[in-house]
Structures are given as C-alpha cells and as structure tokens.
Amino acid sequence: FLKVIRECQAECRSQDLDIKSMAVLKLAYLEMYGYDMEWAAFHVLEVMSSSKFQQKRIGYLAAIQSFRKDSDILMLTTNLLKKDLSSSSHLDVSVAISGIANIVTPGLAQDLADDLIRMITHSRPHVRKKAVLALYKVFLQFPDALRIAFPRLKDKLADPDISVVSATVNVICELAKVNPNNCLPLTPNLFDIFTTSSNNWMTIKLIKLFAILTPAEPRLKPKLLPYLTDLIESTTAMSILYEAINCVVSSGMLDAEDITLAKLLVTRLRLFFQEADQNLKYVALLAFAKIVKTHPQVIAAELQTVLDCLADMDFAIRRSALSLLPGIVTEDSLFDLVSRLLLQLAAPKNRPQEGSAAANAASNLMQSDNSENEHDQAVPLPVSYRMAVINTILDMCSTNYYEHVTNFDWYTSVLLDLSCLSGDIPDCADRIGFELRNITVRVRDVRPESVAAAKTLIDLAFTNQSSIEAQPHFSLIKYAIWIIGEHAHYLQDRPDAIRSVIRYTKSLRAADSSLLAIAMQALPKVYAHEVCPSNESYAQYIANEEYVQWSREHYKTAKSLAQELISWLEIHSQSMVIEVQERSVEFLELFQIILESLVQSSETEVNNQIQPPKLIVRALPSLFNEWELNAMAPSAQRKIRPPHDLNLDAPIDAEAITILQNIEWDLSSDGDGEDE
Template sequence: MSIKLRELIRSIRACKTAAEERGVISRECALIRTAFKEDDNQFRHRNVAKLLFIHMMGYPTHFGQMECLKLIASNKFPEKRVGYLGLTQLLDENTEVLMLVTNSIKNDMGHESQYVNGLALCALGNIGSNEMCRALAREVEKLMASPNPYLKKKAALCAMRIVRKVEEIEDKFNGKIGSLLEDRNHGVLLSGCALLTALLEVNPSYVKEFRRYIPSLVRALRNMVTSGYTSAAEYDVAGITDPFLQGKILRLLRILGEKSVEASDEMNDILAQVATNTEGTKNTGNSILYECVLTIMSIEAESGLRVLGVNILGRFLLSRDNNIRYVALATLQRVVNVDQQVMQRHRNTIIDCLKDADISIRKRALDVTFALTDETNIKSMTKELLNYLLVAEPDFKEELCSKVCMAVETKFSPNRRWQIDTLIKVMCLGGSFVKEPQREKFCRVVAATPELHSYTVIKLYFNMKESLTQEALVHVGIWCLGEFGDHLVSGRAVGPDNQPIRVAPSDVLDLLYDVVRKPPTADKAAATHCLVTAALVKLVTRCPSEFERIKKLLRRFDSSLHVDLQQRSCEFLELLGPDWDAHRAGVLDRMPVPEKERSAGPTPWRSMSITRGRQGCPRSPDLAPRTSWI
C-alpha cells in the first residue's frame, strides 16, 4: 500500500539530489498506478491528492485523470471535493475526457447542498470548454436566480466564462445582471461587476443598454467612500473600504462613460469624491487613485476633474516607490493626448525621472517627454535631452538619440538651421548611437536646403577635425564633403567674427586621409572607406587641384579584400580616365533632391552617391552607378 500524502511530502523534502527525488516519485507513482488498476476505492482520494502534489512538482500525472472523474461521481463530499480539485488542476479545457464529466457537473448543480453546487460551478468556471458551457448554461442561469449569495456570486463568475466562450448565448444572462448590481452582498456585487465588464468587452454594443445601471454603481461607490459599506469591517484593507470592489466599479464606469457626455455627467461627482477622499499613503489607496485617474481620462470628464487626475499622477511621480513612479509615467503616456496643457505643469518632474537609477523608469520618462514636446517647448525640451545625453549610460543612448532625432524632425522645429544644428549636436555627443535612417534623413534635409549648404559643410568639417570617434558624424560629414566641398574651399564663407573662413583643398584631403587611417569603428571600417571613395571621386570636380592625390588615395582600395570597396575604387579610377573628361562633371554632379513622396522609404546606406547629372551622360557598361543619399 502507498504512503500517506504527509509522508510523501516529508520523504521528497528529505531528498538531497534531483535523482533521489525522481526515484521517490517514480516508486510512488508506480504504487499509485497499481492501486488504480486494482480499483482501490478506499484510498483513491488519497492517491489523487498525492498526484496533485506530484503535479505541482512538475512530473507527469495524466494517468490519474480518469480517477478524478470517478471521485466526482462519488456521494461522499470529501471524495467529491478532491475529485473536483484534481479536475481543475490535472485537466484543461482541451482534454478529451473532459466531456465525460459534463453530466456529473450538471447533477451536482442540482444537488441539495450548496457546497456541492459551488464545487460544480467552480469547475465549470475554471476549465469549462465551449461544448460544456453551451450544455450547462441553463443550469448556471437558474443558480444566478438563487437567493443564496454564495451560489449567486459563483454562478455569476461561471457565467462570465460562458459569455467569453460561447458567442451565440452571450445575451442569455442580460436579464440577471440588474439583480446582481442591486444586491447588497459584497461578493455578489463584485461578481456582477466582473460579469458585466466581460459582457461589454465581448460585445461593446450593449454599453447603451446597461448605462441605466450607472446610478446603482455610483450609489454603491459613494457608500464605500463616505459612510462605509455593509459589513465594511470584513472588507477593510489598510483603512480603505472594499478596495477590490471599488476598483471593479471604477473599471466598469470607465466602459459605460466612454464617449457619452450624459453618462459621464452622472459619475463626475463620485469620481471627484474618490479622488479627494482616498488616502494615498499606502498601495491600497494608490491602486484606487490609479483606477480613478484612468476612469477620469477615459470618459468625457470636466476639465477641472482632468486637472485633478493629472495632479494625482504628479504626486505619484514624487513617490519614493519605483513601482508607483513607473505606473504614473505609464499612465501619463497613455493619457498625454487628453489634456497636454495640464501635463506641461509636471514637465520638470518628468524630466527629472530621466536621471533615475532604474532604467525602466528612464525609458518611460523619455517616452512621456517626447510625447509632451510641441512648438512651444521644443527648444527647451531638446536642450534638456542633449544635456542628459552627455551623462547617459551607453545602453540608453541609442533610444535617447532616436527620440531627439524624431522630435527635431517633426513639424515643431522652428527653422531648418536650428534643426540641422541640433542634429549635428546629437551626432557629436552620441554619433555611434544614431541609426542609419536618421543619418540619411539628415542628408536629405541638408540637400533640400541650398541656402545652408555652405554653413552645414563648414560646421561638419570643423567638428570632424575635433573628433573622428563619432561614427554618424563622420559618415554624414564625408557625404557632405563630397557633395558640397566646393562651398568649403571657396573662401566666400564668413565666420561669426565676420572673418572669411579659408580651408585649402589639401586640408580636406588630409581630413579624409585621417578618416581612412583611423575610422570611427574598426568593425565598420569598410563601410567608412566606401563613403570616403565616393566623396573622393566627387571632390575631383570640387577640388580639381588635388586630382593626382585623389587618384593616389583611390588606388589604396583597388586591391581591397572587401569586394564592394574594391569594385567602387576600380570603377571610380576608370571614371577618372581621359575617356570621361567630357562627361565627368555631369556624372559627378550633386545628388538631385527627390520629391517628398519619393523619399518616403530609406535607400541603401552604403550605396555610392553618383548621379546621372543634368547633362544626361550615358552610363558605361563597366560602371554600375548606385544612387543613394549616403
């Protein structure tokens, strides 16, 4: 005979190794199988109980499924209870043998004992399949009309599963919901709110029909907030009356009041009472305030009520608890478009969260900061983000650079010069973390602004001379040197001190040579060299005095192990031959600025920037020009 459950637990805990534990469980499972084969009715419930513990340990127990069904059919309550427990734990709704227990559950729903009824309802509510729910819906409906609150609440929760599983009978319980919401029992009202919420989520068209119950819900919520609920002491948690029921009612009001001014007016007062009378010093009160804020922001609430809701989130941001601050930031991100002007008051607090030690809070704060950016604050917000970029951790810099670039590229930028200046600052501070599409977007912006070609190429040139470690800065700088190098060496540009800026063509070639010798990142040296070769061949027409030096630099790559780089250099050297003297200027002309709709998608980053040119010169079969911004 197998041992008792208590002895099994003791022997398993005494095992010192996993192999020893597996041995104990294997021996016990063998004894349990033998008992099942011998149809041992006396210890069947004990064996199933042991299987439940073995199942919790992660071992297979499928051989005990049929025994659970036998226990459920027993007339003894202890055996029936173990059988239902085993049914809900060892089986799921996809188990084939589950349909065999449908008749037993139906009989138990009609049993004279409320506890047997409760076991059947719990089993159906936990693992009921589509077929079982359809077959037993009538019995559940009958129990929902029972005067017994114990059965009424369990039947309501079971009906919630039926509503989610069976679409064609979702309206079967509509007539019973009113009595649930009018009930004064805590459990019945809580389960009624859960059932109605599930019904409205499955079929939102019922919202108008059930808005008539808003006064009942408001009255129940007001009783809990002000005078207390019936038997309130039993449901008091940390000084808050019935927080679980309050949360359920607030979620239900959120659904009923959405997109309805009339329904929202009915609940404005009680939401204000909940927001002002709930103590927020403990998590219990904070959970109610959180649900209240979400409800306020979801319905057509008054402006003053929305201000109150945002102020509650502002208090959450000042909490020392990281969880509360995270929840506040996540909520602000969800409701930022509801009333952005009110949220601007808490802008400094949100920006301070960017310096938090917890990276999850920093990421949420960055998302909210980006969402709060508009034409009135884009300069100050961008300045704060750039200051933070100086001290941000490497893991956070990529997302931070991405958000700054996205903010600058929006319609809120005051002018193109500020936009270009800011993007250059981003690339100077975190160039290795600026993504390729954003670099390409910068090049498009520069190309589309002819009046700033000289300003941009000069600024990039001197920034590159100071540092060649930032990859994005070097890549866009090389591209701009190739496209607009003539502006750099013309000598017509004037600096802030009204003195002409003079850069010799040899200085430009020296800078590109330095890039070749010391690329910003060793693992992407070939990509950088490809950009350098394209810039060099472009500079042939911008800096004709350096023709021979350019050819010499290009010859460095004609035997490169990198196939693309080798092909580029060979093609470019061919282009510098005497046969192309008449057409070279047209081929090496500036990239044409595409229409906005034609530049919607990013083009290949490493393609060479050779254009057909205005003269429409023919392409050589030996040359394969690939147009791109970089």
C-alpha cells in the first residue's frame, strides 16, 4: 500500500496531466475505502482546471469526495468554478454545478449565487435542471440568495421541459418544509401542474407539497379536496393512493364530521392489507393511526384487520397495530383484546423458567383459552415488544379513568398476571404498580381483591429471588407495600404480611431507599390493625371507655411482632438516607414504648385474658385510623374558596422581615480574609 501511495505521489508531481489525472483517480478510489487524500488537494485542483473534459470530470469527482468544508483549498476554487459556469461547453457547466452542490460553503454560496441563478435559464434542459437542484444547496448556506432567485424559480414551474419542472417542485417542497408561508405565492402555479400532470412522481411530490402548505393556508382545502377525493377513488397506483390519503389526514382536511370521507379512506386502505408487500401494510397502519384520532368508530369497524396484524411476523407491523388499540377499544371489546395480548405474553417461547410465578400465570392463561395461536407460540417476543404490549393493555384499561372497565376484580387479576409476566422488564413495573394503587384508592369494592394481590406480589418477590424473570420488580413492590399498609384491615394474615416485608427488605442486596421508607410507614399501620383489628372496637372504646380484652395468643403475637419490628428498625436507624433514618428512629422509639407497655400489661392476666395497654388500643390506632384516604379530583382545591380575610402576600412574621431588611450584607467579601 505504501508503495502505491508513493507511486501516486510521484505521478501527482508529473507535468503530464494525463498521468496526474490517473493518479488522482487512483487516490479517489482509495478514498472510498477510507484512506485520506486531503494531502493531494492542490493536485486535484490542477486536474479540475484541465481543458479536457475527461480530466476535468476526474478532478471534480475527487474534489467532491475529498474537499472538506474547512479546507483552505476552497478559497482557490471560486474563480475556477466561475470560469467553468461561464464555459461554452454544457458539459463543463454541468460538472461544475455538480461540484458546487457537494462542496458549497457559505463563502462559495455568496460568491457563486448570481452565476448559478443565471444557469437556470441555460439553453440545455439538463443544465437548467441541475442548476435548480444545486440552488437548494446554495440557499441552505446563503439564505439571502432565495430572495433573488425566487422569481426565477416561479418561472421554472412553466418550463417546457418536464424534468426541470420536476426539479423545481422538489426544491419548493424542501423549502416549504422549512417555511411554508414563503411558498404560498406559488400555490396557483402548483395547482395547475397538479391538475394537468400525468407524471406519477410529479403528482406524489405535489401532494406532499400540498400536505405542507394546507395547514398554512386553510383556503386550499375546498379547492384541493375534490381533486384528492377523485384521485383516491380512481388511482390504481399504491404510492399515489397512500400519499393522497396521507395528505387528507395529515393536513387537517379530514374533519370529525366527514364520516363519508373517512369511510372512503379506510375502504381504500383495505387494499394495502391484501398485498404481499409488508411495507404497504405498515404505511396503511400509519394512516389508520392518523384517522383514529378523529374517527375512532370508523377504524373500530376494521378491528379484525388490526387483530390480524397483531399476529404478523414483522414486529414493526405488530407495534403499529398495537398503537391503534387504545383508540378503538370499547367496553364490549376490552376483555377480548386484553386476553389476546396476554396470550401473546404467555406463549411458551416467551415464558420464564418452569415453576416460577410467571410461568404459572402463563399456564393459567393458556388453559383458559382454547384457541391458542400456534404462530405466537413459535415466535419469541423481544423485550421492547413485550413492553409495548403491557403498556397497550394498561392504556386500554385506564382510558378516561377506566370508562371501559366494568369488572375491577378482573382488572386486578390482569395487573397481577402482568406483574408476573413482566419481571424482567423494570420499565413497566412502576406503571403496573401505579395502576394497582390507583384502582385501590378509587374503587372501594375492589380493595379486598387488590390488597390480596399486593400481598401475593410481596410473597412472590421473596420466594422467587433466585430468578430475575420470575420475581416482580422492586418498584412494583413499593406500591404493593403501600397498599397493604393503607388498607391493612382487608389483610387476611397481617402477621405474615409484616414478616414477609421484613424478610424481603433484608434479602435485597441493596435495598432501595424509597422502598424502605414506604415499608417503614406501612408496617406500623398493619401492626395497628392487627393489635386492634376492627374500627368498631376502637370506636366502642372511645365511646364507653371500655377495654378490649386480649387472649394470651393475641398478646404473644402483638409482643412478638413488636420485637421483630424493633430489630428491623434498629438495622436502618443509622441509614445514610435521611428519610429512612428519620422514619426508622421515630417508629423505633414508638415500638420500644409499645413493647414496654406490653410487658407491663402481662401482669393484668386473668383467666388467659389480658387487659391491653391504652397506648396500643387507643393511641396507636388513632395515628392511622381516624380518616380514610380517598381519591381527590385535580380541580377539587379550586372549588374551595379561600377566607375573605386570608392574605397570602402578607409576611408570616413581619418583625423578622424588618430585621432581615435592616441587615447590611457585605457581598464583596469572599470569606477568605482575616479579621483586622
């Protein structure tokens, strides 16, 4: 290689342009393999200046490949480019325009703009076409050139050569993406071309252009829509059909009242699903996604088509179909759609190891549905797709505050299944936990079921710690712990719940601080409900000042749990996380006092009945049982009028404000000097 490079260097120094040009051609070939040839920039410029077209073409090719935007050699190319643009040979002009389009810089654009604008009136059509296209690159580097060239561009829309018109439309389309308002004066000319052109490529570009211009000029809709509708009904070209449909739906032409038009679009889009080309299915689903925003009922009628796409081999098509489901789901279809998606997650190829909670949940789902999809079983689902499936299920169920959910016990079981099937997808765990907590707070009747589900999740998290896939993620367990704490009176076995949480937090290698903080707030609530198990007992005591008698077994349980909680809290009382440390110290003091009172109350035992201390029966439940936590609307606070004498702008302590204002702050001191 080095030998060849040395040969090329020697040939580049030759005075014979034939030898020099061949050396430059060799270097251009090597440059395509990644070898630098910037050192030969001056030799490239010499070949570009050759009077022979074959050599000039080699020079421009090498310049396009090797010249960089910051190359010093570009300063020497300006005069050469001007000379070639004014050449009598259309070949020299053409190759110069190609070079400008690829190496143009702000400085070159400013120097060559006028010369290039003159070229769009050249006698040769291919020169005019290339000049129009190259002008776009000049506009990007020197925007002021657009103001000068705009009238000439408008004239080129009426050029006798169709390739020049097509190039002009392309440039206008790109300019419209940046600022559509600049291109609105060209609308009449563009519309005339659209209604008379028989070139499919031209039609597609014009439709794309109108899709950009229509939002900026709403008056285009009544003029364009009849032509687009006729085109949609009559064309057999799939590319034109899609662009016409996309123009209607993406430019705001499809109003919510245009049911007939929406049905026409969907009817024509059905043709895409009958084709073998996967790309056509994909773009049709993209169009469905835009139509569903204004006409969900029209897309809902195509539910079977969407379901067929959910079983497609192409996961891009599956994801597009998934995105449609939240928009078309109804109360009647929710159960079937969720079941289908759960079956995809539960297919054998996607299950975790045998014996895990996730595998058991998958088996239960598969047994509950006799129509197993063999294709889904054969294709393992990527994690990203499984995540999309889970989010889609949650989106469908939570739409408009669960308007489609009629059975919240069923939804709770769905969340439990998702928790087991998403153990290796931590991004979904937080949302599943949020949903479980949300329905627990909002729907009173579902609380026994959701509390039981939360307890199940905590048990699974501890028993399946050997497998990441099989255990719920800790961000989900945070919500489960909060639920059993806030609604502990629904728990069937509160001592076991307390011990399960303690075991789980101890077993974590690096316990999450937020999880610990939640657990430290929840377990005292569970304990309070265990030692004083019903609100009625507490209310009776408050009213009649009567003690509730404990059995010997109940006393032992209360004392044992207090001791276990004290041991657990002592572990975290020195935590580096301030919230964990604060809560652990507070409740540690409380439970130490509780344990002392329990020891003293053992002296009151009569006939295996123990009189519990006031602290436990009266004070402890009052910390948690006075009020029930209910869901609040975001606008609830605004409905409460503030008192007329409340002034939020008045200082709380006027004297302190006065003192602070009278302090003279020395802002110039940096604190490093010594007192004098």
